[in-house]
Amino acid sequence: MRGRSWTKKLDFSQKVQLLTALLTLALVALAGAAPIQAHGGGTPQLVQASSGPYQLYTWTDPDPPRAGPIHVTVALVDPATQQPVLDANVQIVATPGEGSQPVTALATHENAVIKTYYEADLDLPAAGTWQVTVAHSDTAGSGSAGFALDVQPAARNWRPIGIGAVLAVIAIGAWFVLKNNGQSTV
Amino acid sequence: MTTALLFSWDMRPEVILLLGLLAVVYLRGWLRLRALPVAAAAQSQDQHRALAAGWRLATYWAGLLTLAVSLMSPIDVLGGQLFLMHMTQHLLLTMVAVPLLLIGNPFPVLMWGLPRKARRPVSAVLSERSPVRRPLAMVTSPGVVWLLYISALIGWHDPALYNLALRNPFVHDLQHLSFFITTMLLWWHILGAAPRLHRSLSAGQRIVYTISVVPVNMIIGVVIAFAPSPIYSHYLGVPRLLGLSVMEDQMIAGILMWIPGSEMFFWAALIVLTQIVNAEAKKPVQTNAPWLVDEQVAVSVR
Numbered sequence: 001m002r003g004r005s006w007t008k009k010l011d012f013s014q015k016v017q018l019l020t021a022l023l024t025l026a027l028v029a030l031a032g033a034a035p036i037q038a039h040g041g042g043t044p045q046l047v048q049a050s051s052g053p054y055q056l057y058t059w060t061d062p063d064p065p066r067a068g069p070i071h072v073t074v075a076l077v078d079p080a081t082q083q084p085v086l087d088a089n090v091q092i093v094a095t096p097g098e099g100s101q102p103v104t105a106l107a108t109h110e111n112a113v114i115k116t117y118y119e120a121d122l123d124l125p126a127a128g129t130w131q132v133t134v135a136h137s138d139t140a141g142s143g144s145a146g147f148a149l150d151v152q153p154a155a156r157n158w159r160p161i162g163i164g165a166v167l168a169v170i171a172i173g174a175w176f177v178l179k180n181n182g183q184s185t186v
Numbered sequence: 187m188t189t190a191l192l193f194s195w196d197m198r199p200e201v202i203l204l205l206g207l208l209a210v211v212y213l214r215g216w217l218r219l220r221a222l223p224v225a226a227a228a229q230s231q232d233q234h235r236a237l238a239a240g241w242r243l244a245t246y247w248a249g250l251l252t253l254a255v256s257l258m259s260p261i262d263v264l265g266g267q268l269f270l271m272h273m274t275q276h277l278l279l280t281m282v283a284v285p286l287l288l289i290g291n292p293f294p295v296l297m298w299g300l301p302r303k304a305r306r307p308v309s310a311v312l313s314e315r316s317p318v319r320r321p322l323a324m325v326t327s328p329g330v331v332w333l334l335y336i337s338a339l340i341g342w343h344d345p346a347l348y349n350l351a352l353r354n355p356f357v358h359d360l361q362h363l364s365f366f367i368t369t370m371l372l373w374w375h376i377l378g379a380a381p382r383l384h385r386s387l388s389a390g391q392r393i394v395y396t397i398s399v400v401p402v403n404m405i406i407g408v409v410i411a412f413a414p415s416p417i418y419s420h421y422l423g424v425p426r427l428l429g430l431s432v433m434e435d436q437m438i439a440g441i442l443m444w445i446p447g448s449e450m451f452f453w454a455a456l457i458v459l460t461q462i463v464n465a466e467a468k469k470p471v472q473t474n475a476p477w478l479v480d481e482q483v484a485v486s487v488r
Contacts, residue, residue, distance in 0.1 A: 116425075
C-alpha cells in the first residue's frame with residue numbers, strides 16, 4: 001500500500017521517466033547477464049559423420065572451449081532425403097582424460113533456437129582433454145560419434161564487474177536527476 | 187519440418203527491450219509534439235505538427251518491427267544454415283529498416299520524448315559552440331560516410347571475416363551493427379534527416395550520391411552469384427535445408443544482393459528525380475519565354 005501511495009504522488013511525466021529508467025536498467029542487466037552463445041552453431045566438431053542410420057553434425061561454443069558451461073548443438077540428418085531427423089533421443093557424454101567424473105546432458109529441441117536441432121549445456125568442471133560422445137536413438141536405429149575437446153582453464157569473468165560499473169553510473173546519474181527534479185518539470 | 191523452422195525464433199531480451207524503449211520514447215515525443223499548446227507561434231506549431239504526422243509514427247514503428255523480425259525471427263536463426271537467409275536479413279536491416287526509421291525523422295521526435303535533463307547534454311553536444319560538433323561533422327561528412335559504407339560492404343564479404351561472423355556470435359553482432367550504422371549514415375545524407383550537421387546535398391548531388399554506391403553493391407552480388415565454387419566454407423559444414431545445394435543457395439543470395447539490394451537505391455534516386463520534376467512544374471510560366479514568342483510567330487503565319 002505504501003508503494004502504491006508513493007507512485008500516486010508522481011505525475012505522468014515522472015512515471016514515464018521512472019519507467020524509462022527501469023527499462024534501461026533491465027536492458028543493461030539482461031544484456032550483461034546472458035552469456036553470448038552460438039545457438040545453432042559455433043565451432044564445428046563433427047560434419048556429416050556417419051552414425052547409425054544418420055549423418056551427424058555437432059558444434060561447440062565458446063571457442064576456445066573453457067572449463068565451465070560448454071554449449072553443444074547437434075543436427076541429425078537422414079542421408080537419403082537430406083531432411084533433419086526431428087524425434088530422436090540425443091544424449092551427450094563428456095569423459096575426462098583423468099580425475100573428474102563423466103558429465104552427461106540430454107540434448108533437446110526445447111533447448112534449441114533452431115527447432116530442427118538438438119542443444120544442451122555441458123558443465124565441464126576442469127581443463128584438459130575431454131572425449132565427447134554424441135549418442136542417438138529412435139525407431140530407425142541408434143548410433144554414436146565422438147570427438148576430443150581440448151578444454152582450456154576457466155577465464156576470469158569480468159561480466160559482473162562490468163555490469164556493476166554500468167549500473168553504478170546509471171544510479172549516480174539517476175540520483176542527480178532526482179535530486180534536481182523538484183526545481184523543474186519536463 | 188516447416189513448422190519446426192517457423193517456430194525457430196531467438197527472442198533476445200536485450201533486443202526486445204532496446205526496441206521497446208525506442209518505441210516508447212518516440213511515442214512520447216510524438217504525443218508531446220501533437221499536444222503543443224495553442225499559444226505557441228503558429229508557424230512553429232505547424233512545423234511540430236508536421237513532425238508528428240501519423241505516417242511518421244507508422245513508418246518509425248514499421249522500421250522497429252522490421253529490425254525485430256530481421257534480428258529475432260527464423261530469418262536470423264536460419265542465416266547460419268542458408269546464405270540466402272543471411273542475405274535477406276542484411277537487406278531487411280539495411281534496405282528496409284533503416285530507410286523506414288529515417289523517414290520517421292527520429293532525432294527531433296526522440297529528443298521530445300526524452301526528459302528535459304537528458305535532452306540538454308545531447309543539445310549541448312550538437313550546438314554550434316560544442317567542441318565535438320566539428321570533428322563529428324568531419325567523420326560523418328558524405329565522403330567519409332560513403333567510404334565507410336563501401337569498406338564495411340566489401341570488408342564483411344571477405345570469406346575469412348564472413349566465416350568468423352557465422353562462427354562467433356559477438357563478431358556476428360558487430361557485423362550487423364557496422365552494416366546498420368554505416369547504412370544509417372548513408373541514408374541520413376540521402377534523405378536529409380535531422381540532425382543536420384552538414385550543408386544539405388542538392389537534389390542532383392543526392393541522386394549522384396545514391397547511385398554511386400550501386401556499382402559496388404552490384405559487383406559483389408554478381409561475383410557471389412556467378413562464383414564457380416562455394417565462397418563461404420561455413421555453409422559446407424551445415425545440413426542443407428529446403429533442398430538447396432550450397433551452390434544454388436549461394437547463387438540466390440548473390441542475385442538477392444545484386445537486384446533487390448541495388449533496387450532500393452534506384453527507387454530513392456527516382457523519388458528525388460520526381461521531386462525535381464515536381465518543383466520545376468510548380469515554377470510560374472515565363473510569359474516572355476522564347477518558345478512563346480516562337481509560338482506566336484508560328485500562329486501568326488498565314
